[in-house]
Amino acid sequence: MEFKEEMVSQETVYEGVIVNVRRDKARLMDGRITNREVVEHPGGVAVFAMDDQGRVALVRQYRYPMGEETLELPAGKLEPGEDPRDSGLRELAEETGLVPGTFEDMGCLYSSPGILAERIYLYFAKDLTQGPTHPDDGEFVETVWLPYQDLVDKARRGEIKDGKTLVGILKASFLLDAGQG
16 A cells, blocks of 8 residues: 555745745545645754764754753754755854764654654764854854763753754764764
8 A cells, every 4th residue: 555645735824934834735545635734844954973082063052942952963954955965064064163074974854744844864974173163143052072972871861852963863873883983
């Protein structure tokens, strides 16, 4: 059986700076029509950057929707038409000043596929050199270095709550366990 729904119609109900919201009508597999709400997002990137001492670069920042400070992998939004790899390199440099010698693709994740059309592309960066940071206007971040095991322990204790960061830690652990990281 093929799991697929066919879009019958769509209506944009909100156009924002970062996201748009659509209300679609979709035909289900049994032929019935239902409503689907979709938040369109351009996608993003997140980078697991590890230095030669086994420390991981994170950024501390305030996240307005959550009303709290978070600790996350360096990350950002894709610009229109931008290659995800280029975006990852750009975001890593902007937020942390880091430039990697090795930049490995770790795949992508769907942050909330029931409503959000966002793909976040994940990368593993190593062989790092430090350069200047240049965050976006209005972006206030601080680079925090954590030993890899401390980061895993924070994730295990529930102190890391950001989904892309948790997935990045998991994906990086596959590479590290295989001796590729």
